[in-house]
Structures are given as C-alpha cells and as structure tokens.
Amino acid sequence: KRIAQIAADMGFEWIIGEELSYRYEPGAVKYDRLYSVKDVSRNGQPLLMFFRERNFSFKILSGQLGTANLFANELGNRLMDGSYLLTAMDGETFGHHRPGMEKQLVELYQTSGVQAVTISQLAQHVTNIEETDTLPATWALMEKDLTKNIPFARWEDPDNVIHRYQWELTDLAVKTVQNSKFKIQNEKTLNFTLSTLNSDRGEENLTKEQSQWLEARRLLDRALHSDQYWWASARPWWSLEMVERGARELTGAVDMVPDVSEAIKKKAQELYFQIITTGFDWQRTGKVDELCQKEDEEVRMRTDAGLPKLPAEELEKMIAHLRQEMLAVAGAQEYERAGQLRDRIKELESYKK
Structure with missing residues (x-):
C-alpha cells in the first residue's frame, strides 16, 4: 500500500x-x-x-x-x-x-x-x-514462498546468506549517505542537481564537500538496483558478475561520502569481500548448481506442464514457425540465435512422443 x-x-x-x-x-x-x-x-x-x-x-x-x-x-x-x-x-x-x-x-x-x-x-x-x-x-511469487511468508524470496530470503550480507551492505550505504553532515537538505536543490543531465549545473553554490556528497548520492541511486539480489538467489538465476557489480557500487557510494569514518569504510569492504567470497564458494562447492536445478525444475513444471497435452497439429504449427525463423536467422549468419531456435524445436518435438 x-x-x-x-x-x-x-x-x-x-x-x-x-x-x-x-x-x-x-x-x-x-x-x-x-x-x-x-x-x-x-x-x-x-x-x-x-x-x-x-x-x-x-x-x-x-x-x-x-x-x-x-x-x-x-x-x-x-x-x-x-x-x-x-x-x-x-x-x-x-x-x-x-x-x-x-x-x-x-x-x-x-x-x-x-x-x-x-x-x-x-x-x-x-x-x-x-x-x-x-x-x-x-x-515471481510462488505458492511455496507464501507458506514461508517470504513474498520477496528472490530478493530477500532469510535462508540466503548472500542476501543477508547484501542487505547489510545496502543499509550501511543508505545510512552513511543519509547521515552525512554535508547532505543537501533543500529538496528542490537536491532534486534538480540529481536529475539534470549536466552534473555541473546547479552545483555552483555548493561547497566541495557538498559536491562530493552529491556524487555519493548519485552513486547510491545507481547502486540501488534489484538485479544484484535477484541474481544472488539462484532461483534459478545466478550471476556472480551482477552480484559483484552491486556490491562494488554500494561500497563505492560509501567511500565517496566526504565525512565517512575509516571504520565504516572498513565495514563496507568486509561486507563486499564476504559477498564475493561466499559467491565463489557457492560455485566451487556446487551449491549454485544444486539450487538452480531444483528451482528450474519447479519453474518448468509450472510453465511447460501443458505442452505434452497439446494437439499434435498445434505443436506442428508451432514447430513450423520456429523452423522458418531458424532458417531466416541462419541465412543472416546469426548462428547463436539459430542454435537457440534449434534447441527449442527439439524441446517441442520431445512433447510429441
């Protein structure tokens, strides 16, 4: 609400x-x-x-x-x-x-x-x-998440230690930027300087520290994207690159705050390394594959459950569409896309058996 x-x-x-x-x-x-x-x-x-x-x-x-x-x-x-x-x-x-x-x-x-x-x-x-x-x-909500009362499980799962580190770093970054004594208090000035395409406009009357705080706020705004949490869920999507990017951007926002303490900087760096090392450990031990496979099976059960029941003539029509598309993209030398279409055709043909 x-x-x-x-x-x-x-x-x-x-x-x-x-x-x-x-x-x-x-x-x-x-x-x-x-x-x-x-x-x-x-x-x-x-x-x-x-x-x-x-x-x-x-x-x-x-x-x-x-x-x-x-x-x-x-x-x-x-x-x-x-x-x-x-x-x-x-x-x-x-x-x-x-x-x-x-x-x-x-x-x-x-x-x-x-x-x-x-x-x-x-x-x-x-x-x-x-x-x-x-x-x-x-x-992305699934019924099993409702039973656990975690409607945003792909972004904040209490059983996901990477999520816990991510949100601790997120909260730290937000509080550090917001609690700075150089924070621009005038909302009109703040909104103008944040929204202008020319980052120098509207900053003529700001002190050096206020301009630095403004850059920290810009970095924070860019860092607060949901991709980093989504790709850390392994349900079934996983990307350590996206996870690292989010952690790096949040840490960068903390470092940019003009009056940030060394203790806060150190804490942000520690959380960054905990996120990354845990991600590497998940990949090394096979936990990512285990989580992804389990979730992918559930997603496919939900999305593809009705395909085997389709009339053969309708499956043939769908396959014909894909074959036509595959030949067209192969002729344009888009071989990766042609390969994707080929795989989808094989998938649909398997439902005819």
Whole structure:
C-alpha cells in the first residue's frame, strides 16, 4: 500500500500487480470488474489496481498457447459474459528467452473475435469498481514462498546468506549517505542537481564537500538496483558478475561520502569481500548448481506442464514457425540465435512422443 500511495502521489492513475497479491488466493480475482486500492488516492481520484491473470500469462510465456486456435480454445466463451483477460509478462520472453515466440505473440493479438486494448482503455470499458487491500507480492511469487511468508524470496530470503550480507551492505550505504553532515537538505536543490543531465549545473553554490556528497548520492541511486539480489538467489538465476557489480557500487557510494569514518569504510569492504567470497564458494562447492536445478525444475513444471497435452497439429504449427525463423536467422549468419531456435524445436518435438 505504501508503494501504491507513492505511485498515486506521482500522478499515476493505475498500477499492475500479481494476481496473488489479492488475498493470496489463486483464482479469487473477478475479471468482470476493476479494483481500486483501499485508502489510496490523489485529489480524490482512487488509484486503480489491475491484477494480471497468473495461469493464463504462464501458458502464453511457456508456449502452451502458441497458436491462435489454442488461444481461442483456452478463452472459450469467457469474453462473452462481460469479463476481460489481462496478461502480463516480461517482454524479453518473446524472442530472447523463447526464440520465435515474438511471431506467435503477434498471431495471438490477431486472433479473430478478440479485441485487444491497453490497460488505460480497459478502464474506460469496465465501470464496476471494487475497493480492495493489496498484499505484498511479485510476478515471481510462488505458492511455496507464501507458506514461508517470504513474498520477496528472490530478493530477500532469510535462508540466503548472500542476501543477508547484501542487505547489510545496502543499509550501511543508505545510512552513511543519509547521515552525512554535508547532505543537501533543500529538496528542490537536491532534486534538480540529481536529475539534470549536466552534473555541473546547479552545483555552483555548493561547497566541495557538498559536491562530493552529491556524487555519493548519485552513486547510491545507481547502486540501488534489484538485479544484484535477484541474481544472488539462484532461483534459478545466478550471476556472480551482477552480484559483484552491486556490491562494488554500494561500497563505492560509501567511500565517496566526504565525512565517512575509516571504520565504516572498513565495514563496507568486509561486507563486499564476504559477498564475493561466499559467491565463489557457492560455485566451487556446487551449491549454485544444486539450487538452480531444483528451482528450474519447479519453474518448468509450472510453465511447460501443458505442452505434452497439446494437439499434435498445434505443436506442428508451432514447430513450423520456429523452423522458418531458424532458417531466416541462419541465412543472416546469426548462428547463436539459430542454435537457440534449434534447441527449442527439439524441446517441442520431445512433447510429441
């Protein structure tokens, strides 16, 4: 709710979230109405909350609905009773993680009898609005995380020691920057100097220490990206390079604060080395592979579960799309991408057996 209020204060009219953030109950959202966030508004205008349909989104991104016929069959008559379908997926799924699926996505948009609208347009079509509370959740949320009450497990898992080190370093960096006596107190000046493309503009009246603090704040802003925690989860994604980058940027922000003590600098460096050495140890001992394999199996069970049940003719159509794409990219000497398409074809062909 706190994030929702921030979005409303910034002028946003709606936000989109995970279906499970509504009561933590799969299937509880009613797609014949809109929802507004309880007690969150701006100038009397409530903030609308859209919930993406979880299972339908999974089926699209996994290729289970890779043709217009499959998509239409899955929809059935649900759009005839005043309901709508709202899906949301990462854009890189189409063509990057799932080579060839970008063309299938276009085909889905062109399904006969289905009117595609933007979310803002949807708000004009549906007038019934229900007020609701929202619960912490992300698109990556899995039911097993709910049972442990850790909705942000890929970013802050109490069982993940790297996460603990990362957040200790994050808190240290934020407090060090914020508690500096050279912090720019004037919000207007601060916002202007942080947002300007020319970093020298707006700094003419600042002292040397204030300018240095401003650079520390810029470094901190860049360092507070969620990638470093996500890639440290090994659920199933892992990148020690991204983990190291985040730790290095946070440590750099601490070092830049003009009045930082040597003890704080030393603590930041110690946390940096704990993060990196633990990451290397995870790789050396095989823990990364173990965690990734376990999680990858669960993800594939969720996203690919329906593929073996698809009609053979629909699988053939999906494979034909991919073969055509593979030949095209191979002709353009994009051999790595052609190899990805080949692997996906083999994967789909295995479901025909």
